[in-house]
Amino acid sequence: MKKGALFKTVRVLVVLLVSVAVAFLLVQLRPRAEKQERVSNGRLVEVVATRSESLPMVVEAYGTVAPREALKIVAQVRGEVVALHPDFIEGGFVRSGEVLVTIDPQDYELAVRRATVGIRQAQADLERLDQDVLNLNESLELAKADVKLALAEVKRLKKLAGKGMTAQSVLDKADRQYLTSRERLQTLENQLALIGPNRIRLQSQLEMARVAWEQAKLDLERCRIETPYEAWVTQKSVETGRYLSMGQPVGSIYRAGAFDIEIKIPVGDLTWFPDETASKNGLKAEVRFSETEPHRTWNGKVARIKAALDQTTRTLPVVVQVDEPIGSSSMTNSAGRMKPGMFVTVRIQGRQVDHVHRLQRHLVHDDDTVYLAVDNRLEIRPVTVLRRFKTEVLISEGLADGDKVVTTPISDAVSGMKMRLKTED
CATH class of the missing domain: 2.40.30.170 (Efflux pump adaptor protein, beta barrel domain)
Incomplete structure (x- = not known):
């Protein structure tokens, strides 16, 4: 048993030694790489080629849109609102000349009629004055003739009285007649002199009557509030049946576009x-x-x-x-x-x-x-x-x-x- 174990150990050592020797030979016999110096070609970058242009210089800024023309509508006459335009609402569009608000016109129609009558009366007064002038001129001519005759009679009687051919009482009567004729002539001349001031007064009355008529006509027109241009409605503050005072706001509009x-x-x-x-x-x-x-x-x-x-x-x-x-x-x-x-x-x-x-x-x-x-x-x-x-x-x-x-x-x-x-x- 001991010999067998020893044999195995020796065999393992031999294999290891052979492996080490083979590895050493392989390392020694491998091809060797040649050393080369590292060459730097620079950093890798991207580029873009420039090209000149002809450019308009644009100025950029910010702002808030405002209407060029905005109008706050107010009542210019007093009265009850009797009608409203159907598009007279916030966001509504109205055309130029359309009636937005109608105020009861009856009182103003009567005022126009009164002013018309006043004009006719003033015109009649002026026409009567013209006729008075004609009458006065005719009366003045007669009065001048009467004075002339009375003066001639006085002169004639004075000659006769100087000769003792007429009584003094007759001469006195002729003098009184002459003075009466002169007084009547003077009265007519005074009346004719007042024609100028009277004419100015009556012409002024006629002018005032015409002004009253124009004012009444204007007030009547103001019963109809019309749009001066195509417009968008931004505010409405009136309803049918409401009584408006002069200067009271009824809404706001601005010119469209x-x-x-x-x-x-x-x-x-x-x-x-x-x-x-x-x-x-x-x-x-x-x-x-x-x-x-x-x-x-x-x-x-x-x-x-x-x-x-x-x-x-x-x-x-x-x-x-x-x-x-x-x-x-x-x-x-x-x-x-x-x-x-x-x-x-x-x-x-x-x-x-x-x-x-x-x-x-x-x-x-x-x-x-x-x-x-x-x-x-x-x-x-x-x-x-x-x-x-x-x-x-x-x-x-x-x-x-x-x-x-x-x-x-x-x-x-x-x-x-x-x-x-x-x-x-």
Whole structure:
């Protein structure tokens, strides 16, 4: 038993020794790899080629839509409301010239009739005065003739009295007759002299009667409250049967399809408007309302630039007008038409600038530099930024067409470092 165990042990040791020897020979005889120096071709980056463009300078701002013309309707006469337009309700649309409210006209119709009678009376008084003038002139001619005859009679009797051919009593009677004729003539002349003031008084009365008629007619017309233009109703505060006092509000409307939007822009943005002052009015603008899906857009124009800066924000107010044609689809579509109170974005098309390069904002670094790949090396080039937007930057100087801008983020950028372009990898 001992010899058998010893034999097994020896056999195991021999196998182990042979295995170790074979392994050693394999290691010693294996082919050896040649050492090669590591060659660095640079960091792998992506690039985009630049291309200049001619771009209109868009000025973007925000504002609230307001009606260009809004009207608060009030009663101009007293009376009971007897009729209302069926569309005179909040949100209703009314045409120009339609009657919104009718006030009981009976009292005002009577006032017109009274004023008409007053005019006729004043005209009759003037006509009677004209006839009086004719009568006075005829009486005046007769009175003058009578005075002339009486005077001649007095002179004749005086000659006879001087010759003792007539009594003194006859002469005295002739003198009295002459004085009576003179007095009557004087009375007629005085009456004729008063014709002018009387005519002025009667003409004034006629004019006052006409004024009263016009006022009565105006009050009668004011019993019908009409719309001055196509309008949307924003408020109604009256019902049929209600008694209205003069000046009492009955509702509010605004002109349909005519809106103003006041936006405030930095003074520096005026640089992008045309140089000619007159051409600033009429600049095209796009108005966008983003709170609906799909977004709504309208075409507008710059109406005016206000003369003074806003004292709080130090910005310049600009008024943009939007006009929607009456009867257009946007007018009839309640969801699509513009409404007062909308908060909108306004983009004004300014002057065009040539040779501008447009880059994503993250490609222009804080010190206004751009990373370029030039001959597979990094160049950190300063550029002149024309404008900055939320997602992009416009560059006016520093880039040429075909320059390769590195779009891959590089945290440890060093000018001259090697790079490999992904398109060449």
